[in-house]
Amino acid sequence: MAERVTDYAMLIGHAWRCPDCRDSLLTEPEIACIGFKLNDDQREAIRGLTNDSFTTVMRLSTELDISTGDLYTAIDHPRARLRHLGVVRGEFRISR
Secondary structure (H helix, E strand, O other), X not given: OOOOOOHHHHHHHHHHHOHHHHHHHHHOHHHHOXXXXXXXXXXXXXXXXXXXXXXXXXXXXXXXXXXXXXXXXXXXXXXXXXXXXXXXOOEEOOOO
């Protein structure tokens, strides 16, 4: 069974794996975060991300105040590999 991971880490874990969703997260964070339980501080941290934030897991974890262990767990989590950001009920909501 997969380890329990916060929505915040799950969202970032998927963005680490999927370049298209990472681009969406950086350009349309409010839409990409739909369906994830995030607090205001987490939303603000996400809005501050850039492409450079994703150069290393250490940098990303520091910028988002997530432990590297939690981030690695999220990156390897089955749901992070399967669920694209901005998808609600099987429909893509992210504009392209």
